[in-house]
Amino acid sequence: MQYLYGPIKSRRLGVSLGINLTLPKTCSFDCLYCQIGKTNNLTLSRSEYVKINQIIEELREWVHNGKNDLSSMDYITLSGSGEPMLNSGISDLIIYLKGLSNAKIALITNSSFLCDSSLRKEISKVDLVVPSLDAVTQELFVKIDRPHEGLRIEDIINGLISLRKEFRGKIWLEVMLVKGVNDDIRHIRKLKEVIDRINPDKVQLNSPVRTVSEAGVFSVSRPKLKKIANILGEKAEII
Numbered sequence: 001m002q003y004l005y006g007p008i009k010s011r012r013l014g015v016s017l018g019i020n021l022t023l024p025k026t027c028s029f030d031c032l033y034c035q036i037g038k039t040n041n042l043t044l045s046r047s048e049y050v051k052i053n054q055i056i057e058e059l060r061e062w063v064h065n066g067k068n069d070l071s072s073m074d075y076i077t078l079s080g081s082g083e084p085m086l087n088s089g090i091s092d093l094i095i096y097l098k099g100l101s102n103a104k105i106a107l108i109t110n111s112s113f114l115c116d117s118s119l120r121k122e123i124s125k126v127d128l129v130v131p132s133l134d135a136v137t138q139e140l141f142v143k144i145d146r147p148h149e150g151l152r153i154e155d156i157i158n159g160l161i162s163l164r165k166e167f168r169g170k171i172w173l174e175v176m177l178v179k180g181v182n183d184d185i186r187h188i189r190k191l192k193e194v195i196d197r198i199n200p201d202k203v204q205l206n207s208p209v210r211t212v213s214e215a216g217v218f219s220v221s222r223p224k225l226k227k228i229a230n231i232l233g234e235k236a237e238i239i
């Protein structure tokens with residue numbers, strides 16, 4: 001399979017079939033901790049990087065030839081070897097998937113396009129958005145996520161606040177914590193203020209555990225993650 005992966009069983013999403021909407025590696029960020037590797041196409045330009053009709057074709061084959069049942073999935077997950085909202089056909093794919101089965105749709109996004117109301121509308125029919133927010137100051141945002149120069153963290157935060165107001169589904173905000181980069185308690189307190197304004201359904205704390213291509217990227221210890229979860233409050237969980 002070229003664009004589909006899985007089904008994968010995870011504690012977070014249950015059994016999910018993944019759909020890759022970008023080519024490696026097309027992203028608006030070049031995160032320190034990215035497991036896919038260096039972003040070679042750092043862009044804010046949306047395009048049908050992966051043709052939606054080819055994804056649909058592969059999906060049809062997977063269902064009919066493999067005799068697989070989409071409705072048995074807990075989620076169909078839109079993600080990618082990069083940022084899935086960069087694919088300009090994402091709303092067509094969501095509409096198609098909604099007509100195909102009752103499986104819930106999850107979108108995993110780095111949040112960079114959520115400040116645009118028309119793009120929030122494009123993804124409004126999914127059931128779950130898992131947006132990420134690793135920093136709340138521009139300085140730290142640049143350090144950890146190494147975004148496209150056109151991105152401002154304040155805009156992204158405002159986009160997340162707007163998403164919460166408009167979106168009917170669930171929002172599970174993911175925070176990737178890297179030791180010595182964004183795990184300082186003063187930053188965590190600022191993060192809490194912002195998270196309270198966003199008001200997601202859950203806050204999921206993560207830390208890089210597998211090998212990443214960058215040197216000097218270390219995971220935050222379990223006791224420190226627990227301390228951070230306590231500061232962030234009852235919605236926070238370590239994944």
Ligand code: SF4
Nearest residue numbers: 027029031034082110
């Ligand atoms: S947003 Fe995701 S895909 Fe893009 S660089 Fe960061 S971790 Fe990698």
